[in-house]
Amino acid sequence: METNPFISTQLRIELNERLYLRDPQDTDLGRRLMAESVKLIDEIGFEQFTFKRLAQRIESTEASLYRYFENKHRLLVYLVSWYWAWLSYQMRFHTHNVPSPAERLRLMLRILTRGHQTDAAATQVDGAALYRIVVKEASKAYLTKDVDEDNQAGLFREYKRLAAGIAAVVSEINPTYPYPHMLVSTLLEAARKQLFFAQHLPSLTNTAAQKTTEETVYAFLENLVFKALT
Amino acid sequence: METNPFISTQLRIELNERLYLRDPQDTDLGRRLMAESVKLIDEIGFEQFTFKRLAQRIESTEASLYRYFENKHRLLVYLVSWYWAWLSYQMRFHTHNVPSPAERLRLMLRILTRGHQTDAAATQVDGAALYRIVVKEASKAYLTKDVDEDNQAGLFREYKRLAAGIAAVVSEINPTYPYPHMLVSTLLEAARKQLFFAQHLPSLTNTAAQKTTEETVYAFLENLVFKALT
DNA sequence: CACTGATGATAGTAAAACTATCATAGATGA
DNA sequence: TCATCTATGATAGTTTTACTATCATCAGTG
Numbered sequence: 001m002e003t004n005p006f007i008s009t010q011l012r013i014e015l016n017e018r019l020y021l022r023d024p025q026d027t028d029l030g031r032r033l034m035a036e037s038v039k040l041i042d043e044i045g046f047e048q049f050t051f052k053r054l055a056q057r058i059e060s061t062e063a064s065l066y067r068y069f070e071n072k073h074r075l076l077v078y079l080v081s082w083y084w085a086w087l088s089y090q091m092r093f094h095t096h097n098v099p100s101p102a103e104r105l106r107l108m109l110r111i112l113t114r115g116h117q118t119d120a121a122a123t124q125v126d127g128a129a130l131y132r133i134v135v136k137e138a139s140k141a142y143l144t145k146d147v148d149e150d151n152q153a154g155l156f157r158e159y160k161r162l163a164a165g166i167a168a169v170v171s172e173i174n175p176t177y178p179y180p181h182m183l184v185s186t187l188l189e190a191a192r193k194q195l196f197f198a199q200h201l202p203s204l205t206n207t208a209a210q211k212t213t214e215e216t217v218y219a220f221l222e223n224l225v226f227k228a229l230t
Numbered sequence: 231m232e233t234n235p236f237i238s239t240q241l242r243i244e245l246n247e248r249l250y251l252r253d254p255q256d257t258d259l260g261r262r263l264m265a266e267s268v269k270l271i272d273e274i275g276f277e278q279f280t281f282k283r284l285a286q287r288i289e290s291t292e293a294s295l296y297r298y299f300e301n302k303h304r305l306l307v308y309l310v311s312w313y314w315a316w317l318s319y320q321m322r323f324h325t326h327n328v329p330s331p332a333e334r335l336r337l338m339l340r341i342l343t344r345g346h347q348t349d350a351a352a353t354q355v356d357g358a359a360l361y362r363i364v365v366k367e368a369s370k371a372y373l374t375k376d377v378d379e380d381n382q383a384g385l386f387r388e389y390k391r392l393a394a395g396i397a398a399v400v401s402e403i404n405p406t407y408p409y410p411h412m413l414v415s416t417l418l419e420a421a422r423k424q425l426f427f428a429q430h431l432p433s434l435t436n437t438a439a440q441k442t443t444e445e446t447v448y449a450f451l452e453n454l455v456f457k458a459l460t
Numbered sequence: 461c462a463c464t465g466a467t468g469a470t471a472g473t474a475a476a477a478c479t480a481t482c483a484t485a486g487a488t489g490a
Numbered sequence: 491t492c493a494t495c496t497a498t499g500a501t502a503g504t505t506t507t508a509c510t511a512t513c514a515t516c517a518g519t520g
């Protein structure tokens with residue numbers, strides 16, 4: 001374990017230990033691994049991404065990187081879990097003393113649909129790049145033949161935790177609504193998918209004049225959720 | 231081109247020529263390729279699936295299969311396109327002379343959410359297995375670094391066509407609803423995702439006593455859509 | 461009966477996804 | 491301060507994947 005003079009100012013997120021072999025947040029190499037893997041996956045896509053290429057970029061070796069993660073899939077799960085944990089944190093922070101559950105849900109939707117401006121001071125990870133990865137690659141974390149095992153091992157804890165947190169607010173708004181969990185998971189998935197569609201398959205979305213994509217997605221989801229809850 | 235005595239009784243679906251090198255529906259080997267690839271992908275998952283394994287199963291060779299599809303990704307796109315085209319067909323068939331658009335939309339939702347009983351007479355493809363593939367693997371058709379190229383080439387035409395068909399009904403029900411395309415693509419994605427979640431990450435869904443998963447997903451989506459449209 | 465076109469048989473290649481072994485340098489703890 | 495531990499690097503090797511290339515053969519077609 002190295003000591004890093006900046007460690008105290010960094011946002012440290014505790015994730016399930018089974019996600020990694022060695023916590024990348026603990027060491028300099030680990031932090032470079034995280035920061036550069038986000039950039040590299042964003043650039044070339046998860047399928048093209050390899051530990052060998054990453055090692056070249058950070059001037060390390062394949063073998064060294066395999067000491068942090070069993071394989072690149074685990075790294076992906078780690079990165080998206082990190083993102084979900086960070087979203088949870090932001091949601092808690094911003095809804096902290098908002099009494100109205102409807103208002104809290106709106107704030108959560110805002111956070112969910114906004115392409116991320118990282119508070120770059122708090123972490124060396126490129127937030128915008130990580131957000132693009134989440135949009136494009138996050139489903140691949142669980143769309144595998146090992147879902148059940150991975151779920152058993154708790155690898156999707158952060159996502160489920162985030163969903164549960166939002167679902168609680170949904171149920172607070174309308175305790176009789178019968179599908180809070182389905183509504184929330186649909187929301188979480190749709191927020192990402194709609195952004196992806198807007199960028200790549202625009203005929204599957206609607207564009208509103210004078211609105212950004214993010215604003216349109218927000219408006220759509222807000223409309224959808226609150227109509228569902230009344 | 232071989233002649234097949236059953237060809238006239240088979241459901242032949244015309245797909246974008248760029249999906250394949252040689253149309254698998256034209257030959258005996260091609261049809262075995264399709265039928266067995268569906269079973270094999272269902273069994274071992276798309277990542278583990280290779281042309282080599284498939285060739286062994288149908289007692290052919292890798293080289294022969296590569297004459298039908300450039301690579302396994304194209305085969306996946308072909309299979310899910312085939313499914314979407316088939317759904318479109320079923321929707322047209324079943325809503326044929328239903329005057330009420332709301333009723334038509336309900337029928338479409340039913341078709342969308344029902345795990346498929348193939349009319350096994352019409353095709354040698356295992357409909358239930360294909361449906362499981364669509365649920366688990368369909369997103370991988372477009373979540374690649376080549377989305378834009380592939381879209382340009384028209385590889386996602388069937389999906390977009392299906393979505394457009396449903397969106398037209400949505401707009402017929404409520405012409406002032408501002409997000410028909412977003413609503414429909416959310417619906418199409420949610421129908422699959424919720425089924426997947428119910429099977430693998432159940433805390434993200436709701437279960438209703440005395441209802442099957444499919445019925446619950448239908449009820450959720452129906453509720454969601456019709457509330458959105460009022 | 462010559463020809464075409466589909467398939468099979470066989471071989472080969474580059475890259476991906478690891479695993480293993482050993483050396484070394486810097487930090488730690490007794 | 492010396493022994494040790496740990497992280498990393500250097501290097502090499504393996505198996506599997508995802509193809510590509512070449513040639514033979516066989517069945518149907520004109």
